[in-house]
Amino acid sequence: MSEDTTAQVLTAGRVQELVYELKIEDAMVRDVQTVNVESTMDDVRAILREQKISGTPVLCRGELVGIVSIEDLLKALAGGETKTLVREKMSPNVVTLYADEPLVHALNQFARYRYGRFPIIDRKTKKLVGILTKGDIVRCLLRRLEMNHQARERAHYRPGHLFEDVVSDKSTLVLRHRVEGSNFQRAGEASSRLKKNLLSLGLSPDTVRRIAIASYEAEMNIVIFTQGGELVATIEPNQVTIRASDKGPGIPDVELAMQPGYSTAPDWVRELGFGAGMGLPNIKKNTNEMSLDSKVGEGTNLRFTVYTTNPT
Amino acid sequence: MLRELADILQAEELCNTQGDNVQIDIACACDLMSDVLLHAKAQCLLLTGLTTTQSVYTAEVADIKVICFVRGKRPQRDVVELATNKNIILLATHLPMFESCGKLYRNGIKGCSEV
Structure with missing residues (x-):
């Protein structure tokens, strides 16, 4: 040359x-x-x-x-x-x-x-x-x-482009995670996976942290108090909603349960670092919307939403 | 840097997938994970006596990169494996909680509510 x-x-x-x-x-x-x-x-x-x-x-x-x-x-x-x-x-x-x-x-x-x-x-x-x-x-x-x-190449293959590539009037991605009751060894795994997924979808780390903390608290409640349930994350271009549901035993007094420091957790749960009565208040603090619906003997449905910027 | 932090705490490294290039400026000392989730800032050091998998999961969701177990407590092998998988650095010191906090504070590490 x-x-x-x-x-x-x-x-x-x-x-x-x-x-x-x-x-x-x-x-x-x-x-x-x-x-x-x-x-x-x-x-x-x-x-x-x-x-x-x-x-x-x-x-x-x-x-x-x-x-x-x-x-x-x-x-x-x-x-x-x-x-x-x-x-x-x-x-x-x-x-x-x-x-x-x-x-x-x-x-x-x-x-x-x-x-x-x-x-x-x-x-x-x-x-x-x-x-x-x-x-x-x-x-x-x-x-x-x-x-x-x-x-x-990385930017192109990132799932963050999902909402750009899939054309519809309203695109929603639903991620379902089963949570086992009383399995403390695995408690947190569903939220851990959810966090990883949200990061790879391109959501900002700060937003993902808030969602993961709220989700983890909800997951711990299912593990501690119920026979098991599920966490369902519904991801839309501008918000993430999580529904944490279980089949019982239900919360007798929702208002009381929402008070910081109130807890019905037995001592062995406290020894694991939980049951300080901060779960629900902490979920509320980290989310934009929260609703709790519980019937004794039937189960509990907790929903919370975090507004996100557009994942892409 | 992590090496200095471990020296201050007289701590041993149990697992570390991140190398020495980890900057820590703030710390949180707590045995209650719910309180950690509520008060700890991202990228802080967590000092705790809780050696179960929950300390690792809590650190992961709260963006905490380093946990130091105090009072000579050692986690089980599955906890160390989980931390390795989640890229969380584990340290262990024989120092009690109060002394650990004092040494860190004297060396310029701030609390989560101070930043």
């Missing part, structure tokens, strides 16, 4: 945006192989061969003083000057770039000087911090394009 075609490819569309967005430090190689001015051209040959590179910066007491490339090495070899010091054979007057400059600047400098590499300098400390070849730029751009692509 000629210099001009490289430049054309690297300045097309999204790539063009990227070369302005990205900085040289995003593309440069930080772990720079260097050589000392007092080294011989033989040393340079060993470094270039071992590291599989075609040039390296030359340092004198830590300061960048030149650059030595495979061309310099070939000339030295041809002249039988393998024991000659790097100082004699390097190209002084190195053109350097700053790490914080945009990548497009590096591309322009590559086109202008036709060098294979540029040492990269920190603007403040003036120290060598990296090295940049055209290959590094291409690798960096490809990596970024791949990342953008993956992000787009």
Whole structure:
């Protein structure tokens, strides 16, 4: 590929945006192989061969003083000057770039000087911090394009698009979770699954947290007081409603049950960290609407709704 | 960072799928999970003596990333497995609740009602 075609490819569309967005430090190689001015051209040959590179910066007491490339090495070899010091054979007057400059600047400098590499300098400390070849730029751009692509794929396959993809006058997603009575080992699993589902539907974490807390309290009530029941979550584009229902025993005094701190839980439930009489008040606190309908001997139906922003 | 937190609490790590890069600025100390659900803020540290699966489920629904069991209590293996699955970090310290809270507070960790 000629210099001009490289430049054309690297300045097309999204790539063009990227070369302005990205900085040289995003593309440069930080772990720079260097050589000392007092080294011989033989040393340079060993470094270039071992590291599989075609040039390296030359340092004198830590300061960048030149650059030595495979061309310099070939000339030295041809002249039988393998024991000659790097100082004699390097190209002084190195053109350097700053790490914080945009990548497009590096591309322009590559086109202008036709060098294979540029040492990269920190603007403040003036120290060598990296090295940049055209290959590094291409690798960096490809990596970024791949990342953008993956992000787009993820966004596309997220179930959050459900309400966009399914066209109807009113779309509703219903998730049903069975809750076993008295099974404390599993108590919380239904709410845990619901939380995961709502997050993958794209609802905001704050909203999901409120729904999950309310759902977990309702789930614990079913586990503690009943033979079992279910949690049914009805998800609509602008709200989530949960119905927690069971077949008994029912709440004799709903008003009393709603009072913070009131609890009829036996001691063994309290030992499990529940039964503090905060369940229903806590559900109320975290939801926008709540209604409780209970008949002794028949069962309890608790409904609550949390308004959400559009999941998509 | 988590390492500093564990050092302050003289705590041992029981499970951690998240690495050291976990920032904790606030904590909640409580044995009643209903109270945790009511008062704890998301991303806080939960200090508790409750070592059942309910402490892990409570942490999960309340967006709590780290639980430290106090008073030398150790959870059963199924609790540690559940926490691993839910990506919740478990620590355990021999310190009692009050000392644990005091050490954290002295080191700049705030309460959930202070933020």
